[in-house]
Amino acid sequence: MKIKFQGNEVNLLGTQVKVGEKIKDFKVVNNDLSELTLKDTKGVRIFLAVPSVDTPVCDLEVVTFNNKIKELQDVNCYTVSMDLPFAQARWCQAKSISNVKVVSDYKDRSFSEATGTYIKELGLLTRAAFVVNSENKLVYVEYLDEITNQPKFDEILEAAKMAK
Template sequence: MATITLKGNTIQTSGELPEIGSKAPDFKLTNAALETKSLSDFSGSKLILNIFPSIDTGTCEASVRTFNREASELENTKVLCISRDLPFAQARFCGAEGIDNVITLSDYKNGNFGENYGLDITTGPLETLLSRCIVVLDEDGVVKYTEQVPEIVDEPNYKAALEALL
């Protein structure tokens, strides 16, 4: 389990992020069209998994905006923005913001993504939501970079995530 903070208050996650060099765990997440997507649906592309608690918070919004802007410059790379928000909320935000370079996916159905990636928040006011993390995968689904953001209200290290794609 990882120890992180929410505005300085200690909270826990369910485990640790996948190890660098390991094969990423598969997942089943729901897209805006309510279709189930798995890791194999993105095979052959580099992936940035931008994981966060809720699209309805300023820091989460900022990460989606930043990766949307950066994604337009990335070759053979997809940015998956993952939360437990309903797909409708994710689509509403992206539509209102004109965001179209990222793919939103929801872990609302069964929570297996958060469980398998070790990033469910298990204590505190955000319990059951996903912690703020970045996981970068190569074209074969091998983990190249991870970041468990230590203070959940802080933004991730965008530069390090993008450099891991090189």
């Protein structure tokens, strides 16, 4: 799949997922270097793929979800990037992120493989959003055509509400 980064075409590796499919299992790294897999998550989940939490567009996205996810009881939100866990931990502390779990795909790239979000030319994840119900079925999928754009916040949150 081809998308754009600052107007320039780049390629996503892997197969992009679609609504109705089951999300494949993956393994990412928590800020304390422990592993987190899909099996470790439960209920309705929002997974946000971002290039780097320490950039203005990603910062705004994660901070926005950190504030809005409080309105949805029993919905967990995860942000996945290639940032090192230490950098993610510092950023989360500086931004007081407590409602979104920020995890890294740097080690195994298995989240990007499971979702088709790895940008070949940049070695980063693209901006994408996935809502998964309690049966691990994808009920919302958004791959942004331009990585520097924001996702559809309201649509993502509405999909999470409806997935309950």
